[in-house]
Amino acid sequence: MWTETESPIGPLRLVERDGALSAIEFSPYREEACPTQERQDDHPLLLETARQLAAYFAGERRDFDLPLAPVGSDFQQRVWAQLQEIGFGETASYGQVALRLGMTNAASRAVGLANGRNPIPVVIPCHRVIGANGTLTGYAGGLERKQLLLSLEQHSLF
Incomplete structure (x- = not known):
């Protein structure tokens, strides 16, 4: 699932996979990075990610508490x-x-x-x-x- 949220550094695309955050993409988004899943603006993890990011950008949060699943070597x-x-x-x-x-x-x-x-x-x-x-x-x-x-x-x- 994925959603988009606004931020002081431009729109961010948030991507969830198997219950964990797998990507945050900066706009303009790369076509080849387009998630194959459907957009779901009410997904609990994506809502929580957007909430924590908003608090970070507002100077109210220093650390994130999210399940992460970055794909890499x-x-x-x-x-x-x-x-x-x-x-x-x-x-x-x-x-x-x-x-x-x-x-x-x-x-x-x-x-x-x-x-x-x-x-x-x-x-x-x-x-x-x-x-x-x-x-x-x-x-x-x-x-x-x-x-x-x-x-x-x-x-x-x-």
Whole structure:
């Protein structure tokens, strides 16, 4: 099932599979990513996902409590799990994520590729990964969205 919700970073398509959130897609949506299931705006998990996202964007929520089912390789799954350890308002470099995975800094490129394939952005906070020199680097949703998400978190800290 899938639905769409509005957000400060544009419309988001939320996709559920087997009782878990499997994707959040940025608009404009890729045709090849179009869910094969029917749209269901009243699906309980999709409603809860939209509710938690709205609270996050309003500065009222820092963490998400949703069942997740991102599809990816074992390495991608490890990277995505590590991204969830980066706290609200914090950032880490690709190299730091590699080191936390028990790899050398040389694996930062592989971490970057896995980061870019994260199917559940915002909830799995790939926007919190930055370049080693502190600069914003690529983001599947575009650098403008990444900057907005990081700014939102910085301004929500007390």
